[in-house]
Amino acid sequence: MLIQKKIVKRISLVVLLFAVGAHKEVLSVKRKADHKILNTILERWSPRTMSGESLSQDELMSLFEAARWAPSSYNNQPWRYIYAEKDSPEWQKFFNFLVSQNQEWCKKAAALIVVISKDTFDFNGKPSRTHSFDAGASWENLAIQGNAVGLVVHAMQGFDYDRVKKELNIPDGYSVEAMIAVGKPGKGGNLEALQEMEEITQRKPLSETVFKGTFISKS
Ligand SMILES: Cc1cc2nc3c(=O)[nH]c(=O)nc-3n(C[C@H](O)[C@H](O)[C@H](O)COP(=O)(O)O)c2cc1C
Numbered sequence: 204m205l206i207q208k209k210i211v212k213r214i215s216l217v218v219l220l221f222a223v224g225a226h227k228e229v230l231s232v233k234r235k236a237d238h239k240i241l242n243t244i245l246e247r248w249s250p251r252t253m254s255g256e257s258l259s260q261d262e263l264m265s266l267f268e269a270a271r272w273a274p275s276s277y278n279n280q281p282w283r284y285i286y287a288e289k290d291s292p293e294w295q296k297f298f299n300f301l302v303s304q305n306q307e308w309c310k311k312a313a314a315l316i317v318v319i320s321k322d323t324f325d326f327n328g329k330p331s332r333t334h335s336f337d338a339g340a341s342w343e344n345l346a347i348q349g350n351a352v353g354l355v356v357h358a359m360q361g362f363d364y365d366r367v368k369k370e371l372n373i374p375d376g377y378s379v380e381a382m383i384a385v386g387k388p389g390k391g392g393n394l395e396a397l398q399e400m401e402e403i404t405q406r407k408p409l410s411e412t413v414f415k416g417t418f419i420s421k422s
Contacts, residue, residue, distance in 0.1 A: 233403040247350040249357040250401050252389030253311040257289060262354065263314060266385060269348030275337035281321040282341040282380075285371055288314045296370060300382065302361040312355075313386040317367055318342055319377045338380050349385060357384045 230246050267284055275281060287293035289312065297315040298306060309315065320338035324331050331337075342358060349356035359382045367379050411421055 230403060234405070237409065243347055243351050247347050247356075248403065249346075250355045250388065251308040251357060252401060253308070253313070253355050253384070253386035254389050255289070255311040256313060256387040258313040258354070258385065258387070262352070263288075263385070265352070266345045266349050266354075266356070270341040270345040273337065273341035273344045275340065276331060276333040277324055277326065279321075279324050279326075279331060279334075279337065280341075281331060281334040282338040283319045283321065283377065284316050285319070286314050286316040297382075300362040300367050300370075301359065302363075305359050305361045305384075309359075309384045311386060311389065312384040314384075316383040316385065317371060318380040318383065319373055320380055321377050323376060335378060335380060342381065342383065345383070353388065355384070355386045355388050358382070359384065 230248060234245055236245050263286075270282065270284065271280070273280075273282070287297040294315070297317070298309065300317075301309055301315075318338055318341075320334040322331055322334045323329060346356045346358070362382050364379045367373065367382075373379060
């Protein structure tokens with residue numbers, strides 16, 4: 204029994220590595236940075252194909268740990284994460300927040316996470332102008348960490364913000380920012396199938412988003 208379990212674990216690992224390798228190969232063909240950047244940044248993306256397997260507590264907590272180390276104005280750390288794991292009593296409530304297009308692929312997620320941010324500073328109670336910006340930095344840490352260890356991490360705005368606020372007892376003074384689906388990559392690792400199923404996105408050129416000296420509105 205123990206040997207069988209070990210063999211299953213070993214096969215899962217090989218399949219996982221293959222799937223991750225396939226993802227990376229597709230990304231390196233489809234994405235080219237115009238200037239040299241870290242591969243961990245270029246290779247972060249938002250797949251939707253997940254296997255339905257659960258994550259270990261270590262895997263899940265590593266994501267939040269990465270999020271924890273983001274910079275923020277006055278080191279206020281305004282981000283808060285509320286999560287539900289698949290097969291937990293809270294899962295259905297979180298799943299029901301999502302629009303049906305997101306439910307379609309999130310049914311195979313291991314966890315759904317709601318990101319909120321506190322809109323005042325802890326030290327003086329005054330409004331923070333950057334609470335959403337800070338929460339965005341934190342989410343990106345989470346995403347980069349997850350991608351780097353071969354997990355699917357996918358942010359979403361396609362859900363009912365009012366319902367989240369009400370049903371998760373979020374008081375005034377906190378903003379609901381986004382939801383995140385996390386999970387193990389879907390198996391099957393076939394390059395063509397992956398390319399068809401998933402969208403490898405590109406980016407606007409720097410000339411449209413970076414300005415020397417003054418802003419010029421281009422869109
Ligand atoms: C805040 C935020 C909200 C998003 N909302 C959704 C969503 O509701 N559904 C979805 O399928 N993808 C969603 N996405 C994923 C984006 O479409 C994706 O990040 C973008 O196309 C860039 O692709 P990449 O993440 O693979 O680089 C969201 C991403 C972010 C950051």
